[in-house]
Amino acid sequence: MTAALLELRGLTGGYPPVSVFRDVNLTIKPGEHVGFFGPNGHGKTTLLKTIAGVLDPWDGGIYFEGNRLNAEGAMQARVSHNLNYDLFRKRRIKARDVVDAGLIYVMQGNLLFPEMTVEEVLDIAPRAARGRPGVGQMRRQIHDLFPRLRERWQSKVRYLSGGERQMVSIAVGLLAMPRLLMLDEPTLGLSPKLRIELSQAVQNIRETGVPLIIVDQNVEFLTSLVDRLILFDHGTVTREIPAENMPDHAQLMEMMFGGAH
Amino acid sequence: MAFDTFMFILMSGILLGGLYALMATGLAVVWTTLGVFNFAHGAFVTLGAYVAWQVTQPVAGGFGFMIAVLMSVTVMFCLGFVLHFALIKPFERNQNVVLLAVISTLAAASIIENGVLLTWGPRDKQITPPIGSRINFFGASINAFDFVILAVALLALFALALFLRRTTMGRTLRAAAQNREAAELMGLDVPRLFAITLGISAATAALAGIFVGSLRFINPSFGADPLMKSLIVVILGGVARFTSPIYAAFVVGIAESFSAYFLGLYWSPALLFAMMIAVLLIKPEGLFGHRSKTL
Ligand SMILES: Nc1ncnc2c1ncn2[C@@H]1O[C@H](COP(=O)(O)OP(=O)(O)OP(=O)(O)O)[C@@H](O)[C@H]1O
Ligand SMILES: [Mg+2]
Numbered sequence: 237m238t239a240a241l242l243e244l245r246g247l248t249g250g251y252p253p254v255s256v257f258r259d260v261n262l263t264i265k266p267g268e269h270v271g272f273f274g275p276n277g278h279g280k281t282t283l284l285k286t287i288a289g290v291l292d293p294w295d296g297g298i299y300f301e302g303n304r305l306n307a308e309g310a311m312q313a314r315v316s317h318n319l320n321y322d323l324f325r326k327r328r329i330k331a332r333d334v335v336d337a338g339l340i341y342v343m344q345g346n347l348l349f350p351e352m353t354v355e356e357v358l359d360i361a362p363r364a365a366r367g368r369p370g371v372g373q374m375r376r377q378i379h380d381l382f383p384r385l386r387e388r389w390q391s392k393v394r395y396l397s398g399g400e401r402q403m404v405s406i407a408v409g410l411l412a413m414p415r416l417l418m419l420d421e422p423t424l425g426l427s428p429k430l431r432i433e434l435s436q437a438v439q440n441i442r443e444t445g446v447p448l449i450i451v452d453q454n455v456e457f458l459t460s461l462v463d464r465l466i467l468f469d470h471g472t473v474t475r476e477i478p479a480e481n482m483p484d485h486a487q488l489m490e491m492m493f494g495g496a497h
Numbered sequence: 498m499a500f501d502t503f504m505f506i507l508m509s510g511i512l513l514g515g516l517y518a519l520m521a522t523g524l525a526v527v528w529t530t531l532g533v534f535n536f537a538h539g540a541f542v543t544l545g546a547y548v549a550w551q552v553t554q555p556v557a558g559g560f561g562f563m564i565a566v567l568m569s570v571t572v573m574f575c576l577g578f579v580l581h582f583a584l585i586k587p588f589e590r591n592q593n594v595v596l597l598a599v600i601s602t603l604a605a606a607s608i609i610e611n612g613v614l615l616t617w618g619p620r621d622k623q624i625t626p627p628i629g630s631r632i633n634f635f636g637a638s639i640n641a642f643d644f645v646i647l648a649v650a651l652l653a654l655f656a657l658a659l660f661l662r663r664t665t666m667g668r669t670l671r672a673a674a675q676n677r678e679a680a681e682l683m684g685l686d687v688p689r690l691f692a693i694t695l696g697i698s699a700a701t702a703a704l705a706g707i708f709v710g711s712l713r714f715i716n717p718s719f720g721a722d723p724l725m726k727s728l729i730v731v732i733l734g735g736v737a738r739f740t741s742p743i744y745a746a747f748v749v750g751i752a753e754s755f756s757a758y759f760l761g762l763y764w765s766p767a768l769l770f771a772m773m774i775a776v777l778l779i780k781p782e783g784l785f786g787h788r789s790k791t792l
Contacts, residue, residue, distance in 0.1 A: 290678060323587050335684030343682065349675040352668065360668045364684035408683065 239302055241266045241416055241447055242287075242339070247296035249286040252314070255294070256282040257471035264416070264449070269442055271458040272451040273488065274468030280451045281344050283468075284418050288341035289331035298329070300337045301415070305329055335364050338415030344451075345424055346405040350394035354385055354404055357393060364412035371413060377444070378407045381437045399430040403437070410441065417441070418449040423457050431457060455485040467492060501636030506758050507751065508634060512643045514750025515650040519705040520723050521730035521742040522654055523698035529736050530674035530694045531585055533598035538702055539724025540609035543717060545573045545703025546710035547613050550624050562627040566707055570700045577699025580605060581692035589688075606720075614717040621714035624707060646708045653704060657697065658739050670694055725766075726753075729773050735783015744785050 242264040250256035256279040264270055272280050285291045287298055287305075295310040306329040334341075349357055358378070362371045379386060382403040388396060393404060402422055409417050422438065423431045435457055442448060442461060452458045459465065459482040467475040469492060477483065483491065520542060527535045549569035552560050560568070584605055588597040628642040661667040673680040673690040680687055705723065709715070726749065734745025749769060756765040776784055 288682060290681065331681040332684050332686060335682070341682055343679065346679060347676060348679055349672045351675055352671060356662075356668050357672075360665055360672055360685075361683060363665075363669065366684065412684070 239266075240264065240299070241268070241301060242449075243297075243299040244287070245297040245299070247283070247286070247298060248294045249291060250279075250282060250294065251291070252294075255471070257286075259296070260471075260473055262466070262473060264447065267445065267447055268464065269448045269450070269462045271462035271465045272449065272468050273453075273455065273458060273465060275492070276453070278469055279471040280468050281420055284341055284420055284449070284451065285343075286329075287334070287339070288418070289329040289334040290341075292328040300334075300339050303337065305334055305337065305339075335412065336366050338368065338413070339418070340364065340409045340412045340414035340416070341418045342405050342409040342420060342422070344420035346401065348393045348401065348405060348408070351392055353390050353392055354396070355389050357404060358407060358411060361408040361411035362413075364408075368413035368415075371411060374411055374413065378410060381410075381440055382407060384433075398425045399427070399434070402426065402434065406437070406441075410446070414446055416447045416449065418451075420451050421453065422450065423452055423454050435460065455483075455488055459483070499636075502758075504635045505637035505639070506754050508637060508639050508643070510751035510754030511747065512647055512750070513754055514747035515647040516705050516708055516723075517726050517730050517750050518654060518743040518746035519650045519701050519708075521727040521734070521746050522657070522739075523701035523705075524727045525731050525736045525742045526657075527695055527698045528731065530670065531581075531598075531691050533585055533595055533602070534728075535695070535698065536599060536602040536724065537580070537584070537605040537609065538698070538727060539720030539722075540606040540613075541573060541577065541699045541702035541720070542706035542709070542723045543613055543715070543720035544576070544609050544706070545569050545699070546624065546706035546715045546719075547617055547622075548572050548703070549707045550622050550710060550715065551617075553624060562625070562711075565624070566704065569703045569707060573703035574696040574700040576696075578692045578696035580699075581688070581695040585691070585695070586688055606724075610717050610720070617717070619717060621716050622710075623714050624711040626711040642711070646712070650705070650708070653701065654743060657701070661739070726769075729769050732773055733776050733783065734785050737783060737785065741783055741785040745783070748784075 240263045242262070244260050244262040247260040248255065248258050260283060274280055282291065286293050289305070292311060293306050298305045307326070311328060358375075365371050384400060385403055385407065388400055393401060396404065406419065406422065409419070419438070422434055426434060431454065438448070438450070438461055448461070450458060450461060463479045465477040465482065466473055467477070475491065520538070524535060524538050527533065527538075546569075549565040551557050552565040552568045553562065584601040585594075585598050588594045588601065591597055626642045628645060630641045631638050632641050632644075661671055669680070669685050670690050670693065672683070673685055673687045674694075677687055680690075706715075706720065709719070709723065730745045730749050731742050733749060734741040734743075736742065752772065753765045753769060756768045760768065
């Protein structure tokens, strides 16, 4: 068996003191494209943000290409409300280490940098690549993937449409030369036409061999792009469905809610 | 009023405006990036002037004005960089970070001021200006050095704007200011970028302090007035664009110099505060812009 690309072992986390996801175990193999599906507000974004190092995991391990990204052991509960507790509390995972490792997260509904132009944003994005090769080629590829962005090159991100902003976010993720790219609800708020356009772009990214984790509420979009579908419910992985028997929307609802819908 | 008197008052107002622009921009850059008001900014102005004064003294080698400027600006950049980790970073995860930073920067201001008092004593000092000649400007006799100060202040601001817009490093600073989380997910070292911002701010404060110190006298508490004026400028102009506080600085400088002539020195702060309150009532986001903060 080849080594796992990303492995989560008993990962638990949330927004203290509210726990959002519990005991998540998951293995993603190199070259795999995985979809996450689950109801709103059940912790998919929280899980991805924890993996990306924005939030501290409470317990469990995050391993990427065999290396542990977070600190060992469980997070201590807050002991004092009087002292400046933050001064003594170390972060248990650093976003920079995660980016260094090549694990790149594209945020849900990302506002990016509202006062910067598309050109400026894409100029600083390769900083995250940390010298991984291929940035020049990726720049050219982005023009082909998102021809729309060409026309908006000098616009501030603030003036972009939701779809265009999503494209910039994904382009930023790609310029980091990811070894695994996590897309959080890329189709959120997009028109059907734009969704098809984006779906084509993600398909092209997939063909370049970048492993993907895609979280989305749109079943058709998701099933057309991934090799494996993971159902995420009440803060934990409830089911994994291989590519052979990808369900459609109705079947999926049946699986998740037991025919109540 | 004679035309030459008018020109004289206008020119001294413009010079004052240039100095305020330099100081207020330093304050505004920290506010838009770190999200806190730095009440030690006035102390940076003071310390910057004293460091430059020391460098020009025979005991320290009696270097020239240019060397003194370079030394002081470098020292203050380093101090600003280090102080970020002492004054602001320890509280950045606290929800009351703005309030805590008010207290920690006020504390730093007090420590710096008293440190200056202990080191250099309470007596007034002056940095010898490198140019002493006067020139006739539309009938008004004006210090040639005033024009140099104005030009250097504007040039420094222009260079800072260019740095923020055109260089990759400047762009990463703006990115960290606009969306910290997204900047972290891009692998940027946000605390280091914030420290650099405070360093740049301290360096501009030092430059302003040296200029003030070569126009007037310096003493350990002379930074309090520049701090207050910078606050007025930032509130008056807003921080919607990089240039907003710069315009406001000239408005304040010219208003101050005319009110000092017509109403007397004691009334000009009252007038400035009245202007500030009027603007806060009518256009709380500042005269020059419509959004609250950007860079
Ligand atoms: N910053 C926050 N502080 C506290 N609680 C939060 C915060 N953000 C989200 N939550 C809560 O955490 C839970 C999980 O939210 P999360 O955004 O991870 O869900 P999600 O599965 O990504 O939903 P969606 O499909 O709508 O994006 C929700 O109950 C939400 O209210
Ligand atoms: Mg989400």
